[in-house]
Amino acid sequence: MGILWQDIRYGLRILRKNGGFTAIALITLAIGIGANTIMFSVIDGLLLRPVKVRDPDQVVGCHGGVDYLNYSDMRDNNSVFSDLTGYKGEGVSLKYRDYAEQVMAFFVPVNYFPTLGVAPVLGRDFLPGEDQLGAEAVIVLTYDAWERYGADPGILGKEMLVNGWPCQVIGVMPRRFTGTSLVGPTVWLPWGGHHQIIEDIHRQKSTPARIPISPKYPWISLIGRLKPGLSLSEAQTRVVPITTRAGIRSRFPLYRLPRLFFTVGGDDRAEIIGFAVFLLGTSILILFIACLNLANMYVVEGTSRQRELAIRTAIGSSRWRLVRQLLVESLLLAALGGIGGLLLAFWGMRILNTGLTTLRMPMGMSLSLRAGFDIRVFGAVLGFTTMAALLSGLWPAIRLSQRCVTADLKEVRGATFRSAGRPKRLLPRGLSVVGQIALSVVLVMGASLFTHNALKVAYANPGYSLDGKLLIGLDLSGSRSGDMQRQQLCQRLLEHVLTLPGVQTAGMSDQIPFDNSRQRSRYIAPLGQNLDDDPQTLMHQGIGTGLQSIGGAYLQATGLPLLRGRYFTWAESTTGAPVVIVNEALAHRLRSDGEVLGCLISGSREIVGIIPNVRQQILTKRTGPQLYQPLESNFDFVYLTVRLTDSARAIETALLRSIPADIRGVDPQIAVVSAARLTDYHRNGLHMWIVRMLARLSAALGIMALFLAGLGIYGVKSYMVASRTPEIGIRMALGATSRGVLRMILFEGAIVTLVGLSAGMWAALNAAHLVRSVLSDVDPIDPLSITVTVALLGGVSLLASYIPAWRAMKIDPIVALRYE
DSSP states (O other), X not given: OHHHHHHHHHHHHHHHHSHHHHHHHHHHHHHHHHHHHHHHHHHIIIIISOOSSSSGXXXXXXXXXXXXXXXXXXXXXXXXXXXXXEEEEEEEEEEETTEEEEEEEEEEOTTHHHHHTOOOSEEOOOOTTTTSTTOOOEEEEOHHHHHHTTOOGGGTTOEEEETTEEEEEEEEOOTTOOTTBSEEOSEEEETTHHIIIIIHHHHHHSOTTTSOOOSOXXXXXXXXXXXXXXXXXXXXXHHHHHHHHTTOOSOOOEEESOBSSOOTTOOOHHHHHHXXXXXXXXXXXXXXXXXXXXXXXXXXHHHTTHHHHHHHHHTTOOHHHHHHHHHHHHHHHHHHHHHHHHHHHXXXXXXXXXXXXXXXXXXXXXXXXXXOOOHHXXXXXXXXXXXXXXXXXXXXXXXXXXXXXXXXHTOOTTOTTOOTTOHHHHOOHHHHHHHHHHHHHHHHHHHHHHHHHHHHHHTOOSSSOOTTEEEEEEEOTTOOOOHHHHHHHHHHHHHHHHTSTTEEEEEEXXXXXXXXXXXXXXXXXXXXXXXXXXXXXXXXXXXXEEEEEEEESHHHHHTOOOSEEOOOOHHHHXXXXXXXXXXXXXXXXXXXXOOOTTOEETTTEEEEEEEOOOOSOTTOOOOOOEEEEEOOSOOSEEEEEEEESOOOHHHHHHHHHHHHHHHHHHOTTOEEEEEEEHHHHHHTSHHHHHHHHHHHHHHHHHHHHHHHHHHHHHHHHHHHHHHTHHHHHHHHHTTOOHHHHHHHHHHHHHHHHHHHHHHHHHHHHHHHGGGGGGOSSSOSSOHHHHHHHHHHHHHHHHHHHHHHHHHHHTOOHHHHHTTO
């Protein structure tokens, strides 16, 4: 122990003495360890950190859904679950005072919160009987929703309108509690309230032939708590006869929590694992580059200590003693670098969490994912630190301990970089630099691809310009009017908006332009076939198409040109007339020549117009069949698209301020949920946030790789130039010019750089195909990204080689020859 303490003290003195080397090494280690710590904390939040429920290992989800009778039977008679609950997700409109929005609501039985073992931080959860049909409507909020509504501690007992139905607030759940997934609802409602809040609205707006209404509970996706001592595999075996007894033919596969995204009855673990592998792989590349860099620096620094090591060997130190001393020094550096990495990770996590906090989730959903420190993250930091110490220090320590004592003792004082004839024994100079450059190319290429993709997506359009247009979200559920009154309300609203100064035209839609979060689809029969009476046959033999309901002058407001035929008339667009407009893709699916004007589809709907294909979402360029029908009366939420005569910023801002009051002047029951420029809505949405986050993450990793590669090349070239000082002096004494020496050093660096770029580009192009699905506007083989990658790494390599070469030009031949 005493000898180890001596090694530690001696190592600290050496590090303090070589301040420049220590500073560069600490920066290198901090970057490598910090990047890996940040990535691991994200992976920890996705896969390892349990969701905020009691004993999460005992809580499982079940693929599939059941009705009330089957749920009751399975809950009361089973040998698998000690508690069985579930949820039914529905999009609803929520209004509280002057605040209105579209949110995701979970309709749950009263045992939902007790099964998960979570109690509200404010108020209470559901009481027995409150999930029965006809019970008083009550609502429980997430913590995020409570904060959005002002964080009022007196909110208990207040009334909120859900689809126009009054519900009393009874509780607020803990911060970042989102149920059994990392992405959860905005509010929870009793199971029995589904009949009133959801089905009663359909009862008013639809005929019994279209939507059968019966007083029963909705189907729910099951969540169960396993009985003590029961494993998942045993539970899977026992659940099959239970579902068979309940008359459910399909199996119910069980899955562990957590899940990242909200999908009814689905398991997103495969997608999460793929994303985690991507994050961890990129961060390990950074750490490997840092370790290669540091190993080169150790050898360079160790060469300057060759006489010290030789003297210690001559007086009796064993080879193992030297290796241990060098390893202690590398461990000290790694420990200090780990502290720096923790500080860097803490700063990076704060930035990441700020971005997650400001993320606007679709339908007001809550996200509980946060990057942070826990025992697993600290363990990972310790592992990364040890890995860095071994990868960067072990090999140089072994190689340096193999020096020839006799030759090293002959070195004169000051000949610190001698051994000109043996550099290859100490360091495979070209190979290490080639490896750093090749790994850096992969990361810089990825950064270029994602950044280029983000820039193109930010300024992309679906086939028409987004400038000069406003998007207003309207909740009409507060008015429980009949079909005719709803149609008249829409007509009055559109007519009033057209009278506002600066408005060119306006229209309504049930979807957001260039956003598939509300996209609907339908199967239609090919021309000349009647498959509408057989839904299964229609699904297999029909044509799948996107479906969008529009009203007013929506196509003119968005800027979609008419190729053939006509637009909907004003009366057709607000009365659900039996006419449709199709895009070119659907027209050619219906008939090879695309001449479908006047044809009838879906029994009696006449095609009156054909418009160009447009993109329906930003994450893909693909355009498929699309069908536009007049806006029917059975809707509660619509988006008003307003096209302005002038896209000046001042005019847009003035209208955004005044238009909500103008709309409420038409009918006070209309809730204005959102009002924004169409371009801002596009650039601030969830999909755009994902694209930007990938671009920023890859750019940060690319910058780290560039920095580390440049640092490594500089260190190796400095060593090479210093070790060849006598050679350079002889060349200059024999007549070589400074420019000739400069060209020689730069040429050698250029060869190594070219080999590294070639190997790295081959790897990067192959890796780029793995992220093809994430790139929407950029091809994996992107000439601009390739050019940027080659230019950046070539420039950094040239600069890192030039500085040592410039120093070589300044060598005095007389001083250099004195080394001999």
